Amino acid sequence: MKAVVLAAGKGRRLWPLTENRPKPMIPVANRPILEHVVDALEDAGVEEVVLVVGSNRERVQSHFGNGQDWELEISYVVQAQQLGTGHALLQAEAQIGDAFVALNGDRIIDPDIIKRVWERHEETGDPVMSVTRVDEPSHYGVVELQGELVTRIEEKPHPELTTSDFINTGVFVFDPDIFAAIRQTDSRGEQALTDTLSVLGEEQRLRAVQYQGMWLDVSEPWDLLAVNDSLIAYEGPSGGEPATVDESAVVAEAAVIGDGVSVHPQAAVLRGVTLGDNVRVGPGVIVENAIILSDVTLKSGAVLTDCIIGANTTVGPNTTIEGGNTDVVLNDTVYHDVTFGGLIGDNVSVGGNVTVQPGAIIGNDAVIDGASRVTGRIDDGSHVQRG
Secondary structure (H helix, E strand, O other): OEEEEEEOOOOHHHOOHHHOOOHHHOEEOOEEHHHHHHHHHHHOOOOEEEEEEOOOHHHHHHHHOOOOOOOOEEEEEEOOOOOOHHHHHHOOHHHOOOOEEEEEOOEEEOHHHHHHHHHHHHHHOOOEEEEEEOOOHHHOEEEEEEOOEEEEEEEOOOHHHOOOOEEEEEEEEEOOHHHHHHHHOOOOOOOOHHHHHHHHHHOOOOEEEEOOOOEEEOOOHHHHHHHHHHHHHHHOOEEOOOOEEOOOOEEOOOEEEOOOOEEOOOOEEOOOEEEOOOOEEOOOOEEEEEEEOOOOEEOOOOEEEEEEEOOOOEEOOOOEEOOOEEEEEEOOEEEEEEEOOEEEOOOOEEOOOOEEOOOEEEOOOOEEOOOOEEOOEEOOOOEEOOO
């Protein structure tokens, strides 16, 4: 079995983390999103994987190599311009001779769904996609069904116009005929795979497999926290070696700890926390529902809730990331009542006694002076001064 994984997306809504790494390489539960996907492919019996890569592709290639750390043969093709998911899939055409699995590199799934769509294709010879039910289908590609046949796919319809609660999970099986179908589909500047699937549905040539297992999607920053929490529950907590935890510190069972972590006296690492490699949690620090990337220093008395901290960042003493629910604006879209304390990028210096209000996003290489109050968006390389 061969698989093509679409891993070239920029992930602009996850800025600033995606300035220095591709979206699929953002870590959750201390492993890149894409590694969870590759693990699922291996567990499903896939033998060859073609990764479609783009921006910052060196990060992907250096991490996965030729698949030597998995029982897989991994190769790469490049989507130089972001011209849609259909265009991304076309880049792999020369690598494909027979039926293959296609899936997104930023959605974490259970291996069972890969097996099921493959088996249904073998039984019918038709292209197959997986669908699942969700509470808010208008956030995704909504799929209308007649029995197991797909009749219509609509990307993010208005909630009041949504006619189905099934959505596209991004796991497919195609024959090489899909490449000609993509080229023949009318495009509006980008070649979207869903446009081609809609045509197949109208011709009653696309089947659906319903699935209600693990399906974790990352679109906005706060999704990282939800996915991290789900993976800790699904895979169980883990501890790196060697990790130094003072006997007076508290580390919850539902936490993931990287290698070389130190947790100092009276600190508390609570539920839903991932600490990357070489993180230093200073005395009296409290961390809850947070992703802390590698080489971060949290100085004494800091309190961090519902947040993501980029690599090699320092958070000063007695600084607070408040957490809780708030409204956030991303790319001119307002997201209401999301649980999101904030996102601090890579290589940021945050001084002492800083307050980061819910929903704030601080760009890479920024400097935040002590006793400042941070709200909204702070651009890369900014210097925020008190007052």
